[in-house]
Amino acid sequence: MKPHLLHRLTAVLALTAAAHAGDSYAVKAGTVMTMGGDPIENGVIVMQDGRITAVGKDGEVEIPWDAEVFEAPDLVAFPGMVEACISGGMDRPNESVDVTPFLDVNDSIDPVNFFYEDMRRAGVTTINVQQGDETVIAGRGMVVKPSGMTVEAMMVRPQSGMKISVAPKRGKSRAVQLMILRNAFADLRRTLEGMVQEKQDEVAKARREALAQGRDFEEPKPAGRAMEGSGWKLEGLEWVDRSTIDAKLLPLLDVVEGRLPIYLNCETPMDVLHGLAIAKENGFLAQTVLMIGASCWKVSDQIKEAGVRGVVLPLQLEHTERAPFAEEDTVTLLPEHFAEKGIPFALRSANSTTESLWYQAARCVALGVDRQQALEAITTMPADLIGLGSDVGSLEPGHHANIVLLSGDPLSLQSTVQYVFVEGRMIYDRSQDTRLQHLLEGVEPEGVSADEPVVTDIHEEERKAGGE
Amino acid sequence: MILTTLMAAAAPALAGGGTGVSLMVHAEYLHVGPGEVVRNALVQVDEGQIVAVLPGRSAPDGALSVHSAMAGMVDASARTTGDPSAVEQSKEIITQLSVQDALDPFDPAWGRLARTGVTTALIAPPDLNVIGGLTVVVKTAGAPRLEGRVLEGKPILRGAIGDQPSARNSPAFGRPRNYFARRPTTRMGVEWEWRKAFFDAGQAERFPEADFEGADVLRACLKGDVRVMIQAWTTADIRTACYLDEEMQREGYGDLDLVIDAGAEAWKEPAFLQRTGTSVVLPPFPASGRSGERSFMPWNTARVLLDKGIPVALSGHGGTSPKTRLGDQAGFAMRGGLTFDEALAAVTTTPAALLGVEQRVGRVAAGMDADLVLWNGRPFEATSAIVGVVASGDVVLQPR
Structure with missing residues (x-):
């Protein structure tokens, strides 16, 4: 057996032996940045059944006698990062139909998509997968972890929200986009009104018949429940049995009743204002997370006043506005602006090198944001936004054991993700990451390509002869 | 003082x-x-x-x-002039013209570049023909007139090997349809133009009746008085550039002072560059590794080349948006294994020396x-x- 194969086999054995659910496991790291308090030097994280049971200084925390201990004295432990809303890892993230609240990314998530591999490599362990921006009302999303061969194995929280796009999809004007968006809710209302009316007519008819036949009429009891939510309310909805409502419309009723988090995609300030108005009218304002474009800082006061769940900043953290005739550009630093306005924000990412969560957080620090707030924007803040603040985002007892072991400070250019644990299982080991070796060192994984041709200098002898 | x-x-x-x-x-x-x-x-x-x-x-x-x-940083491939009017295209080989006359000192792009920390930039004619002409080194801010901003450095002749010089050409069958109905239309044709130009210029020294306009610049290149900067993204193109140098040496015409620009795949065969004493200007780091003209540039490219003793300058290609700026490239090179001092040299002293302006900047x-x-x-x-x-x-x- 070749040595590298042996090595790989032992690594696989180590991975499977590492931490089975039910077993106790502990990670000792040089520094543990819990994000729930001060960093702990020579820290230890104890976990059982996929959750953290204790975090503290080595020697002060009791490690169960049967626990397997992973020693990483040179590494920094950091909570697995959290992606608040991203359209990746799906078979085509956008539907061509405009309004599709009845769809679910459950059917489009592709567990072997490279996207999840990239996420592991970047230390992201919780991902809220939502449909893309080229929609009006998209299907429902799902929070997943980037490990597992089936969607069920990856699932952390199903039906975790819905993407609604105020910014026009390709080929549409803003006017049409907004018309379709408003009509979707108006259609829902009309349909429900019709159902209530039908039910009331039915009862009235039965009552008249009973009267005509001289029978006692037993008034029926409502079959459903009254409409909830903070937007428009439909009187008499309790008369409608909800199971009789078209399944294509039901998810939209969940939205209006404030049961589904909404990720509202807004490119420009005007999108934000229209979006906030539609959200308020239809009762999902308090559930709304704004996915904003770079120029949306201009309506930060309105965003603050509206009381949305939160804001996710764009990849581009600097907004540059060019005056057409003057040479000067006006640059607005988004993280600094939102921090000064007191609007908490999360960050989003695109790829695993130059636009990953850690890099975006580092750029926040460069652009004048307090380091702690920048770190929160990739851990606890997005965890809160997706409603999993008590499960992920920090290394605290009771939380999922999602841990990233880095070679140094999470925000340093020279730090690298060495190991990733999700729910107590090691899902990433850098030394086994052949694709990363290709990207970083140009080393092709063995067997994937022909060897480079051996280039010999065919003129070597001639030249030597000429030189003499 | x-x-x-x-x-x-x-x-x-x-x-x-x-x-x-x-x-x-x-x-x-x-x-x-x-x-x-x-x-x-x-x-x-x-x-x-x-x-x-x-x-x-x-x-x-x-x-x-x-x-x-x-x-202040020095970008040896700033590319602020993408305008086709900045290069004469009536012939494939233009050696006697300089891009200096095509520069607009009132272009706000200079100020934008200056504000990213790039204070000195090499401007080359856009690679729309095989050899585009002479480059110019300018300060990105300062005097309102271009004359006050041009730095006297080593003269550099600029050209390209690869897809780009032939990309818009089509063969002139029958009646030429337009300006771009011309040759070369392939990589081979581009290479042939290079070799023919230098071979003819070298021959003309022996047979004066064969002399042609611009041959003196090519002969100055062969003597090493004018540096030759060749855009070559892929390993095949870099190899071609080095073979050109070696062929001229073998024929006894001279020794080219070569610089490879946008050498994304220079890491694959560094021996060629070592042998011909060639320096490399790297293109911006691509997040996915995939770079121009279907080349692949891993993140440790600068590290590999420095380890082989090949001078490396980084370039942002004049990028002014986040992640494309020259300062960002230095950071990415550090992620790929460069020390801070090596990264600093790659955006200051090394490019300054490449352009021959190290007495004034860097x-x-x-x-x-x-x-x-x-x-x-x-x-x-x-x-x-x-x-x-x-x-x-x-x-x-x-x-x-």
Whole structure:
């Protein structure tokens, strides 16, 4: 057996032996940045059944006698990062139909998509997968972890929200986009009104018949429940049995009743204002997370006043506005602006090198944001936004054991993700990451390509002869 | 010079006339050059030049005070002129014209580039024919007239090997349809143009009746008086450029002083570059590794080349948006294994030497141009940003 194969086999054995659910496991790291308090030097994280049971200084925390201990004295432990809303890892993230609240990314998530591999490599362990921006009302999303061969194995929280796009999809004007968006809710209302009316007519008819036949009429009891939510309310909805409502419309009723988090995609300030108005009218304002474009800082006061769940900043953290005739550009630093306005924000990412969560957080620090707030924007803040603040985002007892072991400070250019644990299982080991070796060192994984041709200098002898 | 320094040190206030100091910059860490850091340094500037660098000072009133400062960066492939009118295309080989005449000093792109910390830039004719002409090195800020901003460096002839020079051409069958109905239309044709140009120029030295317009520049290249900068993304194109050099040597025509621009795949066969003494200007780091003309550039490319002793300059290709700027490239090169000092050299002293302007730019020292990049943290780190830029003594980006 070749040595590298042996090595790989032992690594696989180590991975499977590492931490089975039910077993106790502990990670000792040089520094543990819990994000729930001060960093702990020579820290230890104890976990059982996929959750953290204790975090503290080595020697002060009791490690169960049967626990397997992973020693990483040179590494920094950091909570697995959290992606608040991203359209990746799906078979085509956008539907061509405009309004599709009845769809679910459950059917489009592709567990072997490279996207999840990239996420592991970047230390992201919780991902809220939502449909893309080229929609009006998209299907429902799902929070997943980037490990597992089936969607069920990856699932952390199903039906975790819905993407609604105020910014026009390709080929549409803003006017049409907004018309379709408003009509979707108006259609829902009309349909429900019709159902209530039908039910009331039915009862009235039965009552008249009973009267005509001289029978006692037993008034029926409502079959459903009254409409909830903070937007428009439909009187008499309790008369409608909800199971009789078209399944294509039901998810939209969940939205209006404030049961589904909404990720509202807004490119420009005007999108934000229209979006906030539609959200308020239809009762999902308090559930709304704004996915904003770079120029949306201009309506930060309105965003603050509206009381949305939160804001996710764009990849581009600097907004540059060019005056057409003057040479000067006006640059607005988004993280600094939102921090000064007191609007908490999360960050989003695109790829695993130059636009990953850690890099975006580092750029926040460069652009004048307090380091702690920048770190929160990739851990606890997005965890809160997706409603999993008590499960992920920090290394605290009771939380999922999602841990990233880095070679140094999470925000340093020279730090690298060495190991990733999700729910107590090691899902990433850098030394086994052949694709990363290709990207970083140009080393092709063995067997994937022909060897480079051996280039010999065919003129070597001639030249030597000429030189003499 | 010494007198000026002493006077300035005695009267640190800016206001006083006759001190001979128009601007002072104080940095906790002054990166004078690769491997040289001066703590709490005060840089005194007058008339566009650095007059003194004083260590161990506190920031006087009126000085710009920052965490770190370094020399203005030099981009050896700034590409601010994508305009097709910046290159003569009536022939495939244009050697006697310079791109200097096509530059617009009023283009706001210069100011944008200056504010990213690039204070010196090599501008080359766009690669729309095989050899586009002579390049020019300019300061990105300063005098309103171009004459005051051009730096006298080593003359450089610019051309390209690969897809780009032939990309828009189509063969002129029958009646030529338009301007681009011309040859070459393939990579082979581009290579043939290169070899023919140098071969003809070399031959013309022996047979004067065969001389042609522009051949003198090609002969100057063969003598090494004019540097030859060739854009070659892929390993095949880099190999072709090196073979060209070796062929000219073998024929006894001379030895080309080669620089490969956008050498994304230079890491694959560094032996060629070592053998021909060729330097490399790298293109911006691609996040996915996939770079121009279907090349692949891993993140440790700069590391590999430096380990083989090949001089490496980084370039942002004139990018002014986040992640494309030259300062970002230095950070990415550090992620790929460069030390801080190597990264600093790759954006200052190395490109300055490539362009032959190392006497004026690339280091922070008395007598050098007053080009400074001011940072709010350690330069190039992801957690640091450029907060101020001084170019030729002018504050083009005021520290926040």
